[in-house]
Amino acid sequence: MAKIVVISPAPIKGSGGVRTILNYAHALMRNGHEVTVSFLADGKPIGTNVSQLVEAYFGISGLHCGQFPFGLHNADLAVATRWDTPPMIRRHFGGKMVHLIQDIEGWFNPVGDAFLYAENNFLFNSSFITLGHWLAKRQQKQYGVNSYTMDFCYDDEVYSLSQPYAERPKRVCFIYQPEKPRRCAQLGLEALGIFKSFHPDYEIVLYGSDAPAYLWYPTVNLGIVSPKELNDLYNASRAGLCISASNPSRIPFEMMGCGLPVVDIYRANNLHDYKSNQLLLAHQTPESIAHALSSLVVDEQLGARLSRLGHESVSGLSLQHEMQQFAAFVEKVANGEQPQPRTDMAPRYRSAPVIAPAYEVDRVRAFCEDQTREFQSEKATISQASTSVEPSAALFATAKLTSTKPAGFIWDMVTLEVDGSLQLNSHQATATTAVLPHALPAGTLSAIAVVRLAHPKASPTEFAMAAVPAIDDEDIIRRPDEQIWSSPMGSGWTEVTPGADVLLQLQLPEPSAVPLDLHIAVRLPEGSPQDFGWCRWVNIIHLQAHQ
Template sequence: MLKIAWYVPSPMEGSGGHRTIFQNINALAYEGYECDIYIEDDNSYLNLKEMKSSINKYFGEIKANLFLGFHSEIKYDAVFATAWHTAKVVRDIPYQTKKFYFVQDFEAYFNPMGDGYLLAENSYKFNLTPITIGKWLSNLMVEKFNTASSYFDFCADHTVYRRLPEKTREKAICFIYQPEKPRRCSIIGIEALGIVKHLMPEVKIYLYGSRNKTNVWFEHTNLELISVEECNNLYNKCSVGLCISSSNPSRIPFEMMAAGLPVVDIYRENNLYDLPDGGVKLADQTPESIANALVSILTNDEQINRMSEYGINYMQDKTLEHGYKQFTEAVNKIVSNENFELKTFPKSYNEAPIIAEAFLKQIEPLRINKEQSPQKVKDILRKIKNKAKKIIK
């Protein structure tokens, strides 16, 4: 039986990243690997017993041995880093072993430009073998670091995230609101929702995802941390979900789509390789443009139904088991001394971004005259699209 060690940051309640790590560790255990998890000792826990109790409470049973602290005298067949500051620990392991990097975000984006950014970016230069969630990160490993990697798809637990026919949709938006995570862009999201509430006072706003509270000036309901089952209920009663992620797609839009909920996110490079055209609308990163996207969905029942059906169909084969299979096959390949290919993937989102009218004024000089030839019109539209891309960079 092959033994694998995992070096994992101290987990927090409600952490989707830890949930993904532990789920894939369980997948390896089912494949016959013996896994040991070394949890960072950052004084969050008094002792090993308290740490195990918290993890079991937040994330369920994990088929692995748990240790507090990164010190180990055991030799492993393979080791996994799971965050930028754990990558150095794995890099410096002195004995010969397969060294992996479980990459869920471009973590340099978590920090302002400076030491934190550069140290996180350096972690991708340590000659660890990346397995990423989604294609964008895999592309980034090739294009920025010339490193071959493998990926697994964003999937959803279909026993949880599904359509509930008995639920009636409200004119409502749910927003994953996590002000403690800058990459979730809570300020921009709240600004956008404030515009929607001004234009459509009847629309209900549900915030969820964090116990942290800040001043929100419009009427809303903050559900704070809720269970995955409660998330699915929420996705079934809302008309659109807002999830902003600026460092990789979140798993949340895919879970929303599995439940039949149309999604709005921002139009940035990190979202163009894994999110699909039909179930998602990507808006320019301004609050006005995000509000535009939300209102365009809320005021069009036909579009809500179309996006809902598309999302359900798109996610139909993207079960957790599908993702686990991709992940375990990638691990098996490297453990068997095969190599990943140095390859990139095409975009999956090919629509133009939704841009609020105020920002479109920057491209007004490029007017379309009805008398112009079809080819001329195509050329102008291409220029408009290129200019729009420059505006949102």
């Protein structure tokens, strides 16, 4: 086991950032490593009883703690956790270093010395671990360095769905933190003012800061509240607003864990960690944000659908999953392994931005389109691509039914059409699913499918796919776990309407070590008629890491 030193900002009571770092350190300790946390004084003496302080403030025990550079002299590996820590570490330590990146911290400063120093601190010899996929893609594009990537997760022991969406009061909540410019407090308040003028019966609740908000419309300002109180608030609201101008916040994932539909802004930083039909992303004007919120409360079916799909999309993304990812990546660095280059440079969020009618002009559409092209110069290796009817037909011909109506298997629910596409017939009872055995070879990073509804009168239908380790006996039919579609191995559910082809993307956490079966599924939203439910899978390709 390795001797690992984690460099952390000073232990401030209630600090969420420090708590996350300490949770990461504790995950490494649970894996059997000798872990030391070396705290930066940040202008104040820390004292000698730091371990007791950590236990009192954060309830985490067993960590060896001291003031920087405590523990570095005999370490095997050091973890930098803030933009200014890599050069500090290199003054005392020449071994392996992991740089944990949770945001583009240079953006927290005006463009000047601090901004440039923050960028320069990515130049030190280190291995990157990023919170989220957008950051990993930026590091690869800007510095030519690959990163290990953690999924955004949330504490599912605190945040959970307890109040049915249809029974919730007319309330919208907003994370109001004027001391954090990236949370765009003014933009959010203006959007809520517009929303309130159209929906005066809705209560507006602010939280997240003790700073007062002097407004022209009534609000309830809860200030800083506990996680339990936030869970209660999310379960008693119809819509949640969280604006992220840099790396996404963890807050929307906590909201979705409570079945709360979320609105954020449509910018490049938000297109790679959110998925389509998981939430609404609006153009960055107050009017467009207000329009998105209004659409959730006016269209009750939309609100209910995003409540359900958002909640399903974060299933399995517990904090324990994130901690395990971090510990596993640090262990890979300690063992001399390197992350694979990203080839999934296209956005995960493929839904159109919400744009207020007043801003439906060419320059706004051009701006939004530009947000999708941040990494367009990055090239992917595409292999075994079914770019014509023949490969698609060959792949689809192996399909085996895995789930139909509860009464039993009905094989004509899955058919190979004359045009080479695979058709799954949707119905109201449960999802129709099929498996494509060994469709994804070892080394696969992602899969992309083109799907459509074949009949113009079909009801809107949800499509999903998931990767599952292949089984040796191809004659075995198994039904996948219901949670797989929204897990890290699934694409999440995407609603498709008649009239247009839709791209469905499945992004794996890392290249697969073994061949995978590809499970595909369709389902009808509750209450939708099943007539003409001809759901076509037209084409599937997979992307692999460079050999």
